[in-house]
Amino acid sequence: MSQPLGSVVIPAHDESSVIDRCLERLDLARGDLEVVVVANACTDDTAERARAHGATVVETAVPGKAHALDLGDEHVSAFPRAYLDADVSLDGDDLRRVLDVVRRGPALAAAPRLHVDVTRSSWPVRAYYRVWTALPYVTDDLIGSGVYVLSRAGRARFERFPAATGDDTFVRALFAPGERVGVDGTRFTVHPPRTLAALLAIKTRARFGVAEHVRSAAPGAAAAGSGPAPASAARRLLRRPAVWPALPVYAAVGVLTRVRARRRLAGDAPVAWDRDTTSRPAPTA
Template identity: 45%
Template structure:
């Protein structure tokens, strides 16, 4: 049976979580390429043991890994999947079917947060995040996105930016993006406030990097998004307390992002609390 889609998995020292993902994706309809980049563990060996194609890079770079995965992949639709998420083959194939049958050019499965073990500030933050316009309107990324061949032609090599998923989302208008609710992937957010702030700083720095480079595309402005979120929260008294946490986190991550960009720190800040 020939493959129906390609799956590119950039992996940097992911020997702990990669077996779970590859086991759930075991399906001959998927052409799977694991790009082990800058690894000092057994990531590549784990991938080979699962019987998938492995590309090894000496440099630890997600952008380089994505480009190398593209060079190795041969099928569209094409998924780009983080090693630490949970998704199965049926979910990815459902998203691929949507892109083949519909007018959209990029799609993601529905996202479910696993907040088990998370501290109460983290839970409060994500309670508000879940009702944000970014989350509810064609959310692409947070661990997986799938492009059709036409969608992939929208850009060349991945740009040297922190947030590849936000870059890809910004390339497409709302009518060109789809969230396939019949499919689902699971993300384990940071478990502690400190880890949440570190992750938020990376995301905020990535967003600003895109804006400065003129690559933000269709991303909504922060002011418009915050204004709409205030209106949404105002109608939900249960979110008033969590909203204070949310705003505090946003302000702190903005300050941390400024520092990150000033010192040109583009190191991939990985959250270890969600990988335990």
């Protein structure tokens, strides 16, 4: 391979049902990306499937996304560098455009625009995301939720990924608004849970990750990654009457997940990964 356009680190724990979709869309046959899939503590054929697409595969028995991200960093060299969740759908051309934006600067971090595919989700889940996707936190240069790209200088902002739950929260908090950008004309697709119970589980995990970050960060350092400011979010929603009928669902999910996350942080409830299996298709042969 000549000098690659950038590198891609994909942590993957038992992702045989989605890794083919992820890698097919990146179009690795073009040979211009340095792609490493870190199969961490897998009990399925994620590694074999990834190798079949031409990705470099690193296998480890050690569980945990942070360890997988760090291990992936050790096996790639090119910048800009993308960190991509295996269950995210991202077209290779869009990824290459985001890599180019970061390469040219001045942004230190970038991501495609987020698209949430709720076609298979129940109505409470659709209602929740109708509000969530209208929030400034999501619409104004969101970094995270499945993919982000860092420049060499951006990656130099930290040494290793924290063992805390939310790597995207941690990374977003490292950059001021003027240092990160959402790239117009590109998008990535996330596939949310189908059921309300599964939604509550993953949003509890997300809130727990934010709470972990706030607890471990220096005073004043967590605001950039902690979610939408209530005042700006309220103003945005007031201008969007189409989302008003969905507000009770959004509020109820927010209250329930906040209570659950606080219980976990206090040690009164078990800390589980809360993996969503409802949105994942069955693996193909």
